[in-house]
Amino acid sequence: MHPHCERLQQLTRRHFLQQSSLGLGAVALASLLERDAPAASRAENPLAPRRPPLPARAKRVIYLHLTGSPPNLDLFDYKPELVKLTGEPCPDEFLKGKRFAFTSGTPKLLGTPRQFAQYGSGGLWMSDAIPHLHDVADEMCVIHSMNTDQFNHAPAELLMYTGSPRSGRPSLGAWVTYGLGSENENLPGFVVLISSGVQPNGGKNSFGSGFLPSVFQGVQCRSQGDPVLYVSDPKGMDRDARRLSLDALRDLNEMQAVELGHPETRTRIAQYELAFRMQVSVPEVMDISRESPQTLEAYGAQPGASSFANNCLLARRLAENGVRYVQLFDWGWDFHGTGPGEDIRDGLTKKCATMDKPVAALIRDLKERGMLEETLIIWGGEFGRTPFREGRTAGGNILGRDHYPDCYTMWLAGGGAKRGFSYGETDELGFSVTADQVHVHDLQATILHLLGFDHQRLTFRFQGRDFRLTDVHGRVVRDLLLA
Secondary structure (H helix, E strand, C coil), rough: CCHHHHHHCCCCHHHHHHHHHCCCHHHHHHHHHHHHHHHHHHHHCCCCCCCCCCCCCCCCCEEECCCECHHHHHHHCCCHHHHHHCCCCEEEEECCCCCCCCCCCCEEECCCCCCCEEEEECCCEEEECHHHHCCCHHHHHEEEEEEEECHHHHHHHHHHHHHHCCCCCHHHHHHHHHCCCCCCCCCEEEEEEEEECCCCCCCHHHHCCCCCCCCHHCCCCCCCCCCCCCCCCCCCCCCHHHHHHHHHHHHHHHHHHHHHHCCCHHHHHHHHHHHHHHHHHHHHHCHHHCHHHHHHHCCCCCCCCCCHHHHHHHHHHHHHHHCEEEEEEEEEECCCCCCCCCCCCHHHHHHHCCHHHHHHHHHHHHCCCCCCHHHHEEEEECCEEEEEECCHHCCCCCCCCCEEEECCCEECCCEEECCHHHEEEEECCCEEEECEEHHHHHHHHHHHHHCCCCCCCCCCCCCCCEEEECCCCCCCCHHCCCC
């Protein structure tokens, strides 16, 4: 239905009398003012900041996704019994009825070759692969009992971000931006940063808007070259000429909006205007050379480079400037053991060195600036890794693990999550959850709860149905939350 007709349908005689109490002259004046106002100011801003319906602990999210999924048994989930049984055939009871991406037959158990110890007042177990995170253990809420339905990368990633293993649903960042808008009218509400040169496994669907208006999709920014593709003026066009062309496009879109009433037309107007403002604001925010040498050193960031460290620093700058949701994707965490870079010994050490320092610096930086309490940091992959050697590489000298959906580790920091806290348990070999399972939908519900939303009521009607991120599942895991 046309929005104007829908509004009229909802009016009653009582509404009319209440709203016209100041007289028809006021109504006429309002009409004249509306007619004379610039069309751009009449267009509703879909990214206008909004208050969540429930009390919120977090105002923004920084999601650190390690694409490919890090080996949880070599980083956070210490299994001494598995270490003792390394090289033994995997018991049939753990394999019966299970499917694995690259392993068949009877694989050999693989305990971690890493050294583990407990850190922080909560005694969180961490390996020697992540020494900088040891120092921020008291800020971390580690979930050992994560569980997903998917064992291949793209479906598992889509399930994590969109609530469905198939393409077409809105991503978590799009839902958050749809619910909260943006705190800075000159920046997108949802920004995506990609390091290691590879797009996420789910492609742009992992940060897309699905059936939500496209203004809520993630805007991919780059740390090299133009921060946003195609946002710069074409050669031969200055800013004044761009303004004139946008004014003409706006007028045409306004005519179409009045005639057809399609919400995507209003979205298009808002996106053009945002892009125009971004030409000035984005390059300034993305310029990390403005940071002090001490801050650059803390993150391990280098102006002009493209790295996960740079992106962690950019995430702080974007959050500081009002961006609601910042998504980082970092490729290279698929430790099958098919090459030296995928060995859970030296390969993992080298890969963690690109992540460990900047993530710890991000936590400390946000805390020092008084932002951590209102910023929810999420760290993890799309699933876990097996407690046995990957089938294709079992006969070689390189140690690797296959995909594993049944149990894995993620952690939260800030934004209302408990500090220095370990949640959930897995069995002594790391095959299954034995206490406090957290499904992907449960984590999604908990994230939305921290942002002030009931995951069952943050919905969007599409094709005759009210859709939500968690589909028909999910529960808030209240044991993860500060009192």
